[in-house]
Amino acid sequence: MSITEQEAAKGLTFQNEESTYLQAISQGLGEAMREDETVIQIGEDIGEFGGAFKVTKGLIDEFGEERVIDTPLSESGFIGAAVGAALMGLRPVVEVQYADFLSCGWDQIVNVAAKIHYRTGDPVPMVIRAPSGAGLRAGPFHSQSPEGWFAHVPGLKVVAPATPFDAKGLLRSAIEDPNPVIFFEHKYLYRRLKERLPREKYKIDIGRASVRRDGTDVSVITYGAMLYKALEAAKQLNTNGISVEVVDIRTINPLDKAAIIASVKKTGKVVIVTEDHYSFGVSAELAATINEGAFEYLDGPIERIAPPDTPIPYSPPLEDAYLPQVEEITTGITKLVAY
Amino acid sequence: MALSREQHFDMYYYLLLGRALEERLETLYKQGKIPGAIYQGRGQEACYVGSAYALEPGDVIAPTHRDMIAMLPRGMDIKLIVAQHLAKVTGPTKGRGEDNYLGDLSRGIFTTVSMLPDFYPVAAGAALAFKIQGESRVALAYCGEGATSRGDWHEALNFAAVKTLPVVFFVINNQFAFSTPAEKGMKIGNVANRASAYGMPGITVDGNDPIEVFEAVKRSVDLAREGQGPSLIEAKTLRMKGHAGHDRFTYAPSGLIEQWEEKDPINRFEILLRDEWQLNDEEKQQIEIEIQMKIDGAVAFAEASPLPDPNEVTKDVYH
Structure with a gap:
């Protein structure tokens, strides 16, 4: 029995339209922002332009530039800023354009975000969305799957959903998690998968195969x-x-x-x-x-x-x-x- | 804003407390009671007290591991500072973090990391949160001139300027990054000149004058609070000790330390207090006794505190 069927058995009802993996993530972001005003988006080109892959398209129209924050080219700067915002009570969701560029913000992720809670006990509720994966003829700097780098860092959680249903459900869990979560969304799957998603809010627990x-x-x-x-x-x-x-x-x-x-x-x-x-x-x-x-x-x-x-x-x-x-x-x- | 007599005495108290606490920590270090390192801000006390004193209770600071004294006007409990140095479980990080890598979010003090100035972007992010939430709060980030060569410094200033964030970037130009003199780290004489590249005000102040520091920081804090965005302040001083406890500062050019001894911020401030605010020997002695008692109490607390339980090593990695 697939996970979709398992969840359906719990009494969820399903949307009429099918959603792609990309749309599932977009829906998850929008619903999280609607539900919790502390959720903000931070990243390059995510506002009017809608992001490198258009995952955040439309969010700025609904939530404004106060909550959908375009940044200068500065992964370390805006990932660090997300840490600060998280410490002050917001739930930032960062988009890096490609997972390959996580290395530009490496220090803020592994030395700042990941090592705060162990020392101070303060939660750092933030998500970094990173489009990863090969198969799109994108070469050495737009194709990597660096989940192993981050899985090796104590203090980070690392997820890598494979279906639209999981992408949305894991995203909701990641946003509500009090720890930094690196969310690898496989860009080869963005527009190649479609399924009907639940109408109701649902979550997939982090750490469940x-x-x-x-x-x-x-x-x-x-x-x-x-x-x-x-x-x-x-x-x-x-x-x-x-x-x-x-x-x-x-x-x-x-x-x-x-x-x-x-x-x-x-x-x-x-x-x-x-x-x-x-x-x-x-x-x-x-x-x-x-x-x-x-x-x-x-x-x-x-x-x-x-x-x-x-x-x-x-x-x-x-x-x-x-x-x-x-x-x-x-x-x-x-x-x-x-x- | 003119400071009252009481406020002058308040600042004097924190200057003396900071210096005395660092001296006691150095003694504990030399006694082998601190398993790790010490990083001292001796000579930089005016930078810390003048800047932190310009903030309001809801504001936040991001100090580095040299900037413990900046925590004192924020009300940081010195018992916790000593316990942390002694690696005791009663320290704010329960023995997980070392020496001045401590803070207290409830007092608006971030807990630093070694990679400087990594908390510059973090402070900008705190300011971003204040702006989004419509709160009248300000973030103040510290670092030395050495850290202004790193990318995070520039990314933070640029981001804060572009977003008009309520943050003050405070650079203590203490002339040395570990052993590297400032002139080997940058081609310009004043860090403050870098502000123009980001479209924000930049000012250089005498880092050995607590009042000058206070007034400059207060102006920047007020601007930030009024929604006019970030500023850069450079406070010029000299790090009067080596980089860390193990470093004897042998590379200091001859005569430099003596030259700056004469500008000692606490002596200078004391002269001001005697001349203009009628500080007398009796009052000074009272303050010193109070401070010694407080430090004695903190050391006794830390020495009596237990070390962490080894079974706790894997706890608290996640919330």
Whole structure:
């Protein structure tokens, strides 16, 4: 049962129109601002222009430039300003134009925002929205998936939704969270997915994975745009009689270890698929988590499928070679099933 | 605004308290009772007291790790300051943060980080919140001239200017960034000249004169509160100690410290008080006794306080 169905079972009713992943985020922002006047938006070109991807389009008309704040080109400056506003009782939602540019505000995120609560106990309720991910022929500086950098920082929460429903639900949780949350929205998914969203307010809890497909032979642990390649691989292998379970972790930190371990205990074999590149990142953390929590249940080595340790290339054949593809996943699963 | 006799004595008290507290912390450091470092603002007391005294209770300050004395007129409890230095659980960060990396949000004092001036943008953000919420509050951010070379400094000033935010940027030009003299850190003589690049007023004041500092900061604070946006104030002084407790300031050019000893802000202020406000020896002694008792009490409190429980190491990372 998909998460949408699970939530529907709780009595939500659904909008007539379908919403894209991008529209889901826009709706979440608008509804949060309507509900809570302390929610503000900060970022470059987010006002009249509506943001680099048009996620904030229309917000300035409804909420004015006092709450939808265009900034000069200064990631460190406006992320730091968001920290100050959060300490003074607002709930800022920052947009960086691309997740790649988070590095320009790195210090404010990892040394300021992340390290306040541990020392002072003061909440820092802020969200940084970061369009991430490859597949759009955007080259080394507009394609990165840097969730591993931030998941490594104690004090930050890191989410990476894969569906419109989750994007909106996790955004609402992120905005209400008293901690800094880095919200990775996969820009390849922005306009490629559509689903009907609930009319009512709903939230997806941070730190909760979702089993997207039940299976018995092997678990694929993944998130973000890779979810769809994993589901396609699972579908193809099903015709060969291989039953693949697909777990979407949805939150990178805190990781839903229980859900991951439960799936691995059930299948005994696991393939990890990430868009974060191979070494020292999310896939390694997932492998270590499984080793610590389900070693005795494993019937084969933990398989990792992730991009190579290179910058992300521009040219289509290079980028396609960089990104994990369905065939690579089916091959990995088949090999592991035969182990 | 002319300060009353009482206000002059108030400022005098904080100047003496700041210096005496730093001296006691240095003693504790030399006794090996402080596991980490000390950072002293000796010689800069007028900058701290003059600026912080110009604020109202709802305002906020963003001091650096050298600027503990600026917390005193805000009512920061010195017991907590000493406990923090001694790494005790009764300090404001429960032993998580070191020396002057402390604050108290309820008194409008941010808790700094080492990367300076990272709290410049944060102070601008606090001012942004005040403006959005229609509150008549002002933020005041501190740093040294060395930190004005970093990008965050420029981003904060530009952002605050563009948004007309109620924030005052206060730079203590103490002539050294660790060991690097100011002339090796910037091509211009006055940090205040940088204000023109951001379209805000910039002024240089005598950082060893608490009244001059107070009046300049008060004017900027009033402007900010009236909705006229940020200002930059540069207070020129000399850091009379090394960068930290371990640094003996051996790189100070010969004669420089002696030259600035003669401009000692507390001695100068005391002369003013004697000449114009009838400070006498008895009053001075009373203030000093009061301060010593207060510091003795704070040290006793800190020494009697427990260290943190090791089991607390993983707590409070998240709210």
